[in-house]
Amino acid sequence: MRETQAWVLHRGERQREGQTVPGALVEEAFSFADPGPDDVLAEPVYGCWEGNMGHALQRVPVDVCRLRREDKVVLGNAGVVRVVETGSAVTRVRPGDHCLVFCNAEADEHGYPLKVLAYDASRTMGLLARRTLLPQHVLIPIPANSRHSLRQWAAFSLRYITAWSNWRLAWGCFRLQVSESDCPVPFVVGWGGGVSYAQLRLARYAGCRVAMVASQEERLRHLESVGIIPLDRREFPDLNLDPARYASDAAYRQRYAQSEKQFLARVKEAGRGQDVSIFLDHIGGPLLQASLKALGREGVITSAGWKLGADLMDVSRSTECTKRHQHINTHYARFSEAVAAVGFAEEAGWLPPVDGERVYAWDEVPQLAREVEEGRVASYFPLYQVNPEQ
Structure with missing residues (x-):
């Protein structure tokens, strides 16, 4: 022992x-x-x-x-x-x-x-x-003589590998339905978090317009500095949906509706009128309705976990079929994906900015x-x- x-x-x-x-x-x-x-x-x-x-x-x-x-x-x-x-x-x-x-x-x-x-x-x-x-x-x-720090690789090891696998599937699914000639510059939006941040950086490499929701001033400033459009979460404070309360509390229902309206307007503004092509939702249930409303036709909503709600309720299957929305769910990655992610990161510098x-x-x-x-x-x-x- x-x-x-x-x-x-x-x-x-x-x-x-x-x-x-x-x-x-x-x-x-x-x-x-x-x-x-x-x-x-x-x-x-x-x-x-x-x-x-x-x-x-x-x-x-x-x-x-x-x-x-x-x-x-x-x-x-x-x-x-x-x-x-x-x-x-x-x-x-x-x-x-x-x-x-x-x-x-x-x-x-x-x-x-x-x-x-x-x-x-x-x-x-x-x-x-x-x-x-x-x-x-x-x-x-870690690649021999890596030009990146051990701190960056430590931050990379779970969230970036998760992001690589999830983005690979979501992007491939979107492009199966919508070609580059159909949509040369897809619009990708993510709720705040390390996995979404890593995926939005990948989306930038793919030529997408990208935006991310965050609530802290430091994070909002950083997002703008790396070419990610910041969306201030504080502008729509009542967006977390509680279906039971929504049905029974008129004042709450009004506050939620106002926050949802503001959220959709800010997303539309960030996309310059374009609907969301891929929505990165690692939060879950309370934000699903708003995310789906922002998602355009043939769009993809993708998740690699949840933070606020694991169970998703009241999804209209007929609406999702009619809009040809694709729902992607992944959990971490397999070894070949992790090795590919490490190789790309070393070559392209796709690592967390933690130094x-x-x-x-x-x-x-x-x-x-x-x-x-x-x-x-x-x-x-x-x-x-x-x-x-x-």
């Missing part, structure tokens, strides 16, 4: 009202097995705080410890590690290599993920540990978790450091 220092999430206890206690990270010694033939012992360098880590701490939609039938788990499935030791059958990496983490822990017969490393995949551990044990298939070596941003220290990890939950982190890619770069 090996032992390391880690930030650990313990199994929660049920409250009387049927809810689970939100999780707290505890710094303590954590024991794990010796590396097997296909395993790699690694030192995490930088990690990127991801949405699934917040879900695990809030125990929404599940208590991952209970799901995995384990008393405690080490989270963290995005970042960069340095290889320390390799098992006898490891051929992909060598000691001293810097690798990004590819968190597809268990895949289906086509290589797409079923379970995610350091989240719902049992007997896996993540990067919130001074040393961690990883199977070799979740590591992708110069704050990196949280090891002992600040709980603070980072709180500030992300409270919406007080401006970066789409919040980074923490575990070990020095060396």
Whole structure:
């Protein structure tokens, strides 16, 4: 057995009202097995705080410890590690290599993920540990002599790979229906977030006009600086739709209608009168109606997850068929897509702009978790450091 220092999430206890206690990270010694033939012992360098880590701490939609039938788990499935030791059958990496983490822990017969490393995949551990044990298939070596920083690659590892797979399918689907001669400059809009940001950068490479919704001044300024039209979320504050309240509360219904009208007007203005060709919606239920109203004929609405609503209700199938809307849903990526994304990123410079941003220290990890939950982190890619770069 090996032992390391880690930030650990313990199994929660049920409250009387049927809810689970939100999780707290505890710094303590954590024991794990010796590396097997296909395993790699690694030192995490930088990690990127991801949405699934917040879900695990809030125990929404599940208590991952209970799901995995384990008393405690080490989270963290995005970042960069340095290889320390390799098992006898490891051929992909060598000691001293810097690798990004590819968190597809268990895949289906086509290589797409079923379970995610350091989240719902049992007997896996993540990067919130001074040393961690990883199977070799979740590591992708960073290109030799890369001109990009380890911080950028750490921020890239989950959200950009997710973006690559989702955009590849959404773009291909749109172009199956609408040729370049039909629509030479598609209009792409995304709700704020790291995956949408990465996809809009890809859309720019494809020659699209792009816009993104955000609410923080720093983010709005940055979007404009990189050629993404900023849409200020604060201009339509009551856009989150609650169907039951909409049906029963006239004042709420009026506020929602006004926000939706303002949203659609701002989107139309950003598109210079053009309807949305592809809408990047990683938020979910409360914003679906507005997103679909903004979407043009033969348009694509695409998602790789949800933030506010996993269940989608009251979608008119007849309307969606008549408008030939395509609904794309993906979950992370398969290995070949991740390798392609890394290669494109190295060549084109398609990586997160995180150099110069704050990196949280090891002992600040709980603070980072709180500030992300409270919406007080401006970066789409919040980074923490575990070990020095060396």
